[in-house]
Amino acid sequence: MIISNYTSKLFKKIILFSLFCVLSTNAQQLQRIGFVDIEYVLDKIPSYADAQKKLNTETSTWKQNLDKMYLKLDTMKKEFLNEKPLLTEDLIKERETEITTYENEITKAENTYFGVEGKLFELRKQLVTPYQDLVYNAVQTIAKLRKYDMIFEKSSSIVMLYTNNNYDISELVLRYIQKSQKEIEQEEAAIKREEAKLAREKRIQEQRKKREEALKKREEERKKR
Incomplete structure (x- = not known):
C-alpha cells in the first residue's frame, strides 16, 4: 500500500510528538517547562501592528514596481519575436542586448528590494x-x-499537536512588556541579586569541598604514619 506524502508527514509528527510527551513526562519531575505564542504577544502590542502595517505597505509597493517591470519585459520579448523575421542581424543583436540589459535591471531591483541586506531587511x-x-x-x-x-x-517548527494551557506564559510575557521601566529595572535588579547569591553559594560549596578534601588527605597521611 502506498502512503501519501501528507499521511507520511503526519505519521512522523505523531511519532515525534509521542516521543516528546514521554520525554516531557520524565523531565517535568526535575524541570520546569513553558511555552509562549510570540505572534499572539506581538499582535497585542498596538504600536507593533502599526509597524507591521507600514512594512506591508512598503512591500506591496515594491512588488507592484517589480510586476510592472516584468510586464514591460514580457511585452519587449513578444514584440521582438513578432518583428524578428523583419529585422537585420545588427538590429536583432541590438534588441537582444536591450532585453538582456532590462533583465539585469529587474534582477538588480529585486536584490535592492528583497535581497539579503535589501530594503525589506x-x-x-x-x-x-x-x-x-x-x-x-x-x-x-x-x-x-x-x-x-x-x-x-508555540509557532516555531517544533511539533505541538496539543498544549496544556497551564504551561502557556504568553499572557505573563505580555504583562511584563506592559510594565513601567521602573518595574522592569527592579525585576532585573532582583535577577542580578539572585545570580550573585547563587555565585556566592557556589564559591562557598567549592571552598568547603576543598577543605574537606584537604582534611581527608591529612587524615589518610596520619593513618599511614
Whole structure:
C-alpha cells in the first residue's frame, strides 16, 4: 500500500510528538517547562501592528514596481519575436542586448528590494525587530525570575499537536512588556541579586569541598604514619 506524502508527514509528527510527551513526562519531575505564542504577544502590542502595517505597505509597493517591470519585459520579448523575421542581424543583436540589459535591471531591483541586506531587511530591522527583541528579552527575564528550565515558542517548527494551557506564559510575557521601566529595572535588579547569591553559594560549596578534601588527605597521611 502506498502512503501519501501528507499521511507520511503526519505519521512522523505523531511519532515525534509521542516521543516528546514521554520525554516531557520524565523531565517535568526535575524541570520546569513553558511555552509562549510570540505572534499572539506581538499582535497585542498596538504600536507593533502599526509597524507591521507600514512594512506591508512598503512591500506591496515594491512588488507592484517589480510586476510592472516584468510586464514591460514580457511585452519587449513578444514584440521582438513578432518583428524578428523583419529585422537585420545588427538590429536583432541590438534588441537582444536591450532585453538582456532590462533583465539585469529587474534582477538588480529585486536584490535592492528583497535581497539579503535589501530594503525589506533594513525596514524590518528598523520597524519590527525591536518588538521581537522586546518579547525575547521579556521571555529571558521571566525564565530567570520564575526558574524555568525550558520555554518553547508555540509557532516555531517544533511539533505541538496539543498544549496544556497551564504551561502557556504568553499572557505573563505580555504583562511584563506592559510594565513601567521602573518595574522592569527592579525585576532585573532582583535577577542580578539572585545570580550573585547563587555565585556566592557556589564559591562557598567549592571552598568547603576543598577543605574537606584537604582534611581527608591529612587524615589518610596520619593513618599511614
